[in-house]
Amino acid sequence: MSAPAIEVRNVTVHYGDVLALDNVSLSLAPGRIYGLIGMNGSGKSTLFKTITGMLRPDHGTVTLAGQQPALARKAGAVGYVPQSEDVDWAFPLSVRDVVMMGRYGHMGIARRPKAADKAAVAEALARVELTDLADRQIGQLSGGQKKRAFVARGIAQGATILLLDEPFAGVDKRSEGTITKLLRELAAEGATVLVSTHDLNALPKLADEAILLMRTVLLQSTPAEVLKPENLARAFGLDVTVGDAE
Amino acid sequence: MNPLDFLLEPLSYDFMVRALATSVTAAIVCAVLSCWLVLIGWSLMGDAVSHAVLPGVVLAYVVGAPFALGAVIFGFLAVALIGIVRNTSRIKEDAAIGIVFTTLFALGIVLISVTPSQTDLNHIIFGNLLGVSWADLAQVLILGAITLTILLVKRRDFTLYAFDATHAHAIGLNPKVLGAALLGLLALTAVVALQAVGVVLVVALLIIPGATAYLLTDRFSRMLVIAPVMSALAAITGLYLSYYLDTASGGMIVLVEGCIFALVYLFSPTQGVIGKRLGAMKRQRMLAAQ
Numbered sequence: 001m002s003a004p005a006i007e008v009r010n011v012t013v014h015y016g017d018v019l020a021l022d023n024v025s026l027s028l029a030p031g032r033i034y035g036l037i038g039m040n041g042s043g044k045s046t047l048f049k050t051i052t053g054m055l056r057p058d059h060g061t062v063t064l065a066g067q068q069p070a071l072a073r074k075a076g077a078v079g080y081v082p083q084s085e086d087v088d089w090a091f092p093l094s095v096r097d098v099v100m101m102g103r104y105g106h107m108g109i110a111r112r113p114k115a116a117d118k119a120a121v122a123e124a125l126a127r128v129e130l131t132d133l134a135d136r137q138i139g140q141l142s143g144g145q146k147k148r149a150f151v152a153r154g155i156a157q158g159a160t161i162l163l164l165d166e167p168f169a170g171v172d173k174r175s176e177g178t179i180t181k182l183l184r185e186l187a188a189e190g191a192t193v194l195v196s197t198h199d200l201n202a203l204p205k206l207a208d209e210a211i212l213l214m215r216t217v218l219l220q221s222t223p224a225e226v227l228k229p230e231n232l233a234r235a236f237g238l239d240v241t242v243g244d245a246e
Numbered sequence: 247m248n249p250l251d252f253l254l255e256p257l258s259y260d261f262m263v264r265a266l267a268t269s270v271t272a273a274i275v276c277a278v279l280s281c282w283l284v285l286i287g288w289s290l291m292g293d294a295v296s297h298a299v300l301p302g303v304v305l306a307y308v309v310g311a312p313f314a315l316g317a318v319i320f321g322f323l324a325v326a327l328i329g330i331v332r333n334t335s336r337i338k339e340d341a342a343i344g345i346v347f348t349t350l351f352a353l354g355i356v357l358i359s360v361t362p363s364q365t366d367l368n369h370i371i372f373g374n375l376l377g378v379s380w381a382d383l384a385q386v387l388i389l390g391a392i393t394l395t396i397l398l399v400k401r402r403d404f405t406l407y408a409f410d411a412t413h414a415h416a417i418g419l420n421p422k423v424l425g426a427a428l429l430g431l432l433a434l435t436a437v438v439a440l441q442a443v444g445v446v447l448v449v450a451l452l453i454i455p456g457a458t459a460y461l462l463t464d465r466f467s468r469m470l471v472i473a474p475v476m477s478a479l480a481a482i483t484g485l486y487l488s489y490y491l492d493t494a495s496g497g498m499i500v501l502v503e504g505c506i507f508a509l510v511y512l513f514s515p516t517q518g519v520i521g522k523r524l525g526a527m528k529r530q531r532m533l534a535a536q
Contacts (some may be wrong), residue, residue, distance in 0.1 A: 052416040074418035082412060091285060091409050092466045101406050105417040111402035137464035157417065 003066050004194035005161055006051065011060030013046050020046040021057070022216045028194065033187045035207035035223060036196040038235050042213045044196040045083075048163050051194075052080055065160055072161075076105045079154025081147060081164040089139030095149050096134040099124055102157030117156075123157035128182060141202045144175020151182060160184065164195045167168070168202065181208050200227060249265025256489045264383050265375045269481040269499060271390040272442035273451060277477035279399050279435050280456030281469045282428060286408045288339065289323070289453045294347035295429065296436040296448040298324030303370055303440065308361055314389055314437050321433025322426075324350055351445070373444030373496035375485070385439050393434045396427070398470075404428060405466055442481070443496035447532065450500040458507045461517040480506055 006028040014022040021043045028034055038044050048053040050062060053073055064072035071080060080101070103117040113121075125131045128148040133141060141149060146168045149232070155161050162183070168176050176199070183193050195206065201246070203210055203223045210226035212219040213233045219231055226232075256262040283292045300319035306316030323518075324346055332344040358367040369377065378386075397404070406414050407424040414421045439448040455473035464474055484499030491498075513521040 049412075052412055053418075054415045070418060072313055073416055076417060078416045080416040082410060086412070088285070088409065092460065092464050092469060093405070093409060094465065097466070098409075101410070101413060102417075104402065104406060104419070110399050153413070163416075165331055 007063040032239035048187030081150040102153035124152040265441040273481035277449035277455035277473040283351040284456040300351040480510040
């Protein structure tokens, strides 16, 4: 097995007095998709923030793509697809503008796009089948298209680690299928994909492995194993079966 | 009077030339910054910082330091105090902003009342466009040029910061530095605009142009053109109106800005309350005609 793309070791994060992550350790391999599941407040967003560098852990270390996290981020290794509710969809930017932001780390001080940047953006847009909609304002896309636009930003960036925070919330089943197929392709090319999701039914189709989070990692295993009622009950604190969770 | 004389007559006075240069510069710099402020949701912060610089400017006057230095120090002090009050008590942010900036503004007024000065420091509060000296104008032009250059060179980073700070983190940028830079530029801009419209009305120049442009386009790059053009036109129009109507120049400029906003609010083709309906009716008629 190759070196892990994301290595989280004994990470603890507090918000004031509140313990958000408690001694979390994870090792995620390249070329695989990981489903991150847990209740609201289980630390999923905190884990993402720790990986993107928004939050500095109180204890523990994060290694990304075998490097110090700051170096890996500067190299453009980390792509991030935000939750829908965290985005101002009325912001006056086109789809192309948003995808171009993936290239900023590769640009000079004024972030003036060169031919190579424009080509990378065009290629990424084609990859997610948004070429025709590239000049639309970002909020004028459907729920699924919006997600694909942000995935395209990660592709244009050349990210080898892709983090998606609840990408299927408010997205219809067909778009969910399109996005899943796209993520599977990216994983097949070697990307490490970490997806937080509430859609437990779709987990086996989407993910190679699932991670059950409840401030700490309860279980990291195959989706089938994680979805066993007795395991879900540990994370959700009540008797949940696939089909009626959330 | 023929129209050309109408435009040229005021310019035969040096003070009007200086007033025009000062107000147009202030209008442009404020307008460019306002594009980010209205999108980040920092309008109230703009209000707070532009008022809170007052004691800094007065103290700088007292010790003979550049106004910009005092303004930036008190601008950051205001932001820090707002953050402290919000984060360490149950007071919400809008109340924290209200408490901090009015207190600092009051400190400025008290300092003015005890500072003996040649020039009337009260002009800082309400502006004194017609009394701008060549030295004042030079300061406005230099500060304006510095602020505008930084804003335009780093515009893509500021837009990224406004749109998606998490992504900025993820690609190794430091959003805290970008946010602090914007606040510093806000304090500098407040100094630029003090001369034109005074502390009290600076906030109008810091919000209205960006908000107006936002109602006219879906492209940030176009907002950065529309806002300063609109604001410069408002400054020129307001100044001429104040000359011929013999009214307060700073107030007149802001009134014109507000009127342009009102027109755009009503008649913008895509966002206007009336303009949207007119557009829909026109499309229906075209469909019916086919």
